Amino acid sequence: MDTRPSLDLVRSLTDEHVLRALMRHRRLTRAELAAETGISKPTAGESVRRLTERGLVADTGERTPGGRGRGRVGSYYSLAAGVGTALAVSIAPEGVVAECLDAYGDTVRRAERPARPEHVAEALREVAAEVGGQPRLAVVSAADPVDRATGRLVHLPDSPFLVGELDPATILGGPVLVDNDVNWAARAERVSQGDDFAYLFLGAGLGCAIVGDGEIRRGRSGLAGEIAHLLTAGPDGRATPFIEVFAQLGLRRPGSTAIDVERLLAAAESTRDAIGRAVAGVVAAAVTLADPGRVIVGGSWGPGLLPDIRAAVGELPRGAPVEPATVTDQPSMAGARAEAVSRLRALIAQTG
Amino acid sequence: MDTRPSLDLVRSLTDEHVLRALMRHRRLTRAELAAETGISKPTAGESVRRLTERGLVADTGERTPGGRGRGRVGSYYSLAAGVGTALAVSIAPEGVVAECLDAYGDTVRRAERPARPEHVAEALREVAAEVGGQPRLAVVSAADPVDRATGRLVHLPDSPFLVGELDPATILGGPVLVDNDVNWAARAERVSQGDDFAYLFLGAGLGCAIVGDGEIRRGRSGLAGEIAHLLTAGPDGRATPFIEVFAQLGLRRPGSTAIDVERLLAAAESTRDAIGRAVAGVVAAAVTLADPGRVIVGGSWGPGLLPDIRAAVGELPRGAPVEPATVTDQPSMAGARAEAVSRLRALIAQTG
DNA sequence: GCTTCAAGTAAGGAGACCTGACTAGAAGGA
């Protein structure tokens, strides 16, 4: 605890309240700020003066319309243009996407580029340059396991190898937070504070995110949820690594560890049964180890096999409600975006 | 965020700093307090005056010994007797133990009572009365699964049933935090901030605690780590619930789900192999889902089978260092004690 | 009995907040 109490502390807290109110409401008069934050009118005015001087807040030039009442017109203030932006980036098999976001959460600019795995680094550089504007921080979603300490993409046995060793932090510069796409997708699903759930991503790759006490739990190296080798029930009843189940069912793409989603979705009833039981084994592991309130199933084939999964989970001694994911449109980008905005806001509020 | 900035805030922060310094050092003069907290001498003196008036701090009557220098003698202050105590309670098959702790972490009084499962409620009442002294809060360790929301002991299928439905909160009164013994044992093992590890408890019962980002992760209902039904490799290679492995090996006590530890420790090499592989399956699940930096093995037979467990974990595609528990003397009581003291300190520092 | 030196205390000042009264300035109505 380095919070030596002082008057500086309360002043910076006041300024933070004002900034956060402006982030929520985009523009406010001094009087509205006072009402919104609970601070007195003179203090709110003084804070606006300080923040304007520091270049964080600016008079928009707009005035309160006469329609509101008949009193004196007020001046609207909002965050200054100079408070900066954040970058949200997605690195996926489909390509690389970069979005430049402001503190209100709006996408200011966007760049996209299809990219083969071997050209991802180059594409990343290009989209970052195209979006430009010197963002203050970046949040990156990658469809690969990510080392938590370094932010580098790593290769695990039997995970579909997308990009190779890649270090987004050195490419983008500045503070960069990298995590895998499943964790970001889970963040997009999060509804309330203190939520506990497991997010099962079942697509060409297999992943899982654990949300405990409202936060994504990444583990020591950031590899929590890399469930390819989790032991579960195989088609023959033997203890089998999860990813092996699909090999035994003949559902992996030739020459790759990726799952053949089309064939899987068209599979026979008995195959779907086997998959349901294998997934239920994974759910059992998540329930016993993490005790999620519910299990959310996403990915390209997971929601499609929901009935089979639910049936098998129903057989477990302890289960959890299984639900389909609600965010289906680029869920990992949605999560990365949310995190980027929240971190940008914190940066502005705390350091200017 | 309800922290409306005000001068009250900084004053209470100052007082909190002074109280925390007294908790660390037991007794300090005003001048030492100022040096320790970084607060100026006059402010430290003023805070002591306020806290003395509120009955939280008292002049011990001791004076600085002449040996220190030749200046004026100082008066030592310490926490007043009235700041209160906390209760740490352990409910285990061996009996019920209650300890009364002060804010320095010292055990002020202690009471113990062997108790058959059906008399635990009564024994709990008795030890609490014997220790007495109206504690401000209680922390309870129970050798049973605990419902996180209510603090009640619950019964899960196949867990060795110790006490039955019991609600320590109503028996003890006041704020009561209940959790199972494995989680408390894990807390006792925690070394540094932000640690990530899994604590495998392998004794008459089976349990696991997950520590992520330095905190024990209890999950939605508090049942995270109840691993009896986790699917792992059985002796015959089939996917088998963990607890069932011991049944198949003939190592459960007749008429109970508890494991016969003596027979297990005397078992043949092939049996130890099979147990090692089953535990490795549990480790694999913990590694894939929680990614602990290390796995700590405790309980009455876990450390004894460490070589077998390590051998089997070594075969996994992804493992983690497996270490024996370092706290072996009543680890769960040690954890409960630590939590009780930390909560008591927070209570004193924040509300008086 | 004088000096030394650390503990503790005034005194004075800066800065942050608040309340309540005041000014500024536009719209509405007689």
Added chain:
DNA sequence: TCCTTCTAGTCAGGTCTCCTTACTTGAAGC
């Protein structure tokens, strides 16, 4: 046209916190 009404914003006065600096207190050493 002029007065009233009403709201935005500011000013004045007061409280409260902390800090720095200088002073007093009181025991130990010489």
